[in-house]
Amino acid sequence: MNVVAPTDDVAVVKFYCPACKCGHRVWLGANGWEYNGNAAAPTFWPSIKVESADELGPTICHSFVINGQIEYLADCAHAMRGQRRVQLEPWPEGAL
Numbered sequence: 001m002n003v004v005a006p007t008d009d010v011a012v013v014k015f016y017c018p019a020c021k022c023g024h025r026v027w028l029g030a031n032g033w034e035y036n037g038n039a040a041a042p043t044f045w046p047s048i049k050v051e052s053a054d055e056l057g058p059t060i061c062h063s064f065v066i067n068g069q070i071e072y073l074a075d076c077a078h079a080m081r082g083q084r085r086v087q088l089e090p091w092p093e094g095a096l
């Protein structure tokens, strides 16, 4: 479980995104994402799109997570846009 960490709500998992340098939450269950249950090599379905705004401006991160690898889609606003087969990293100490 060093890749996908449960939060206080067991129906939410999160993975560390090396592009955004933070965790992205994924809601599971009937109205949420499908999850293969494999914390070492997770697959979530469908894609995960995160839109946020901070002091650096608006950010878009859109990816598939398949068998423990991130596929960044072309509409990402960050430098890893379009990169495929990015291995999920262990959860870094102190990451949010």
Ligand SMILES: [Zn+2]
Residues within 6 Å of the ligand: 017, 018, 019, 020, 021, 024, 050, 061, 062
């Ligand atoms: Zn991200």
